[in-house]
Amino acid sequence: QVQLQESGPGLVKPSETLSLTCTVSGGSISSYYWSWIRQPAGKGLEWIGRIYTSGSTNYNPSLKSRVTMSVDTSKNQFSLKLSSVTAADTAVYYCSLDSGGNGGWFDPWGQGTLVTVSS
Amino acid sequence: QSVLTQPPSASGTPGQRVTISCSGSSSNIGSNTVNWYQQLPGTAPKLLIYSNNQRPSGVPDRFSGSKSGTSASLAISGLQSEDEADYYCAAWDDSLNGFWVFGGGTKLTVL
Numbered sequence: 001q002v003q004l005q006e007s008g009p010g011l012v013k014p015s016e017t018l019s020l021t022c023t024v025s026g027g028s029i030s031s032y033y034w035s036w037i038r039q040p041a042g043k044g045l046e047w048i049g050r051i052y053t054s055g056s057t058n059y060n061p062s063l064k065s066r067v068t069m070s071v072d073t074s075k076n077q078f079s080l081k082l083s084s085v086t087a088a089d090t091a092v093y094y095c096s097l098d099s100g101g102n103g104g105w106f107d108p109w110g111q112g113t114l115v116t117v118s119s
Numbered sequence: 120q121s122v123l124t125q126p127p128s129a130s131g132t133p134g135q136r137v138t139i140s141c142s143g144s145s146s147n148i149g150s151n152t153v154n155w156y157q158q159l160p161g162t163a164p165k166l167l168i169y170s171n172n173q174r175p176s177g178v179p180d181r182f183s184g185s186k187s188g189t190s191a192s193l194a195i196s197g198l199q200s201e202d203e204a205d206y207y208c209a210a211w212d213d214s215l216n217g218f219w220v221f222g223g224g225t226k227l228t229v230l
Contacts, residue, residue, distance in 0.1 A: 104211070107165075
């Protein structure tokens with residue numbers, strides 16, 4: 001079955017850009033939506049955005065100005081860039097298969113990767 | 120402040136039935152289906168209920184979901200110690216260009 005694995009720097013300096021990649025194995029990345037979700041320590045889940053393999057995106061309105069997502073079907077990967085980070089962006093970042101549309105769900109999830117924003 | 124409203128905590132004793140509520144609005148729960156996720160300590164969330172009341176393969180039938188209007192509920196019957204976890208509801212919100220919204224999460228304690 002499909003498995004997801006997040007990767008990227010665990011430490012990012014304030015004002016810089018956070019970059020993460022999610023590698024999909026066990027299936028093709030094509031023709032699906034792929035989402036990023038984050039969770040600050042001890043807090044709830046926050047959806048960041050999603051990308052379809054055509055490149056179409058939806059972003060959380062509260063983060064839209066700082067988020068860019070991309071997809072590389074040749075590598076079965078999709079990526080997240082979050083610019084101008086602050087300590088408030090410190091969180092565990094998850095990637096997930098988003099079954100799409102407005103009646104979908106997130107399944108499966110990656111194990112998550114902790115990103116700390118600190119100088 | 121989460122778009123969907125859940126109680127921060129719930130509790131029950133083994134064997135009991137507990138319910139967790141999730142309140143939204145016409146642009147999210149009122150228009151779209153609701154999903155529930157279970158997050159055990161130190162792990163990634165896992166899909167528990169999708170499309171209001173459907174269980175993925177492997178989820179015990181002790182877990183059930185329902186939706187009415189702009190609210191949804193998760194019920195857990197025959198409560199077990201391994202059910203102690205955080206539970207999150209989620210729905211698509213049709214406002215702006217559309218985006219996913221989550222509840223703030225409910226920490227379930229098995230006494």
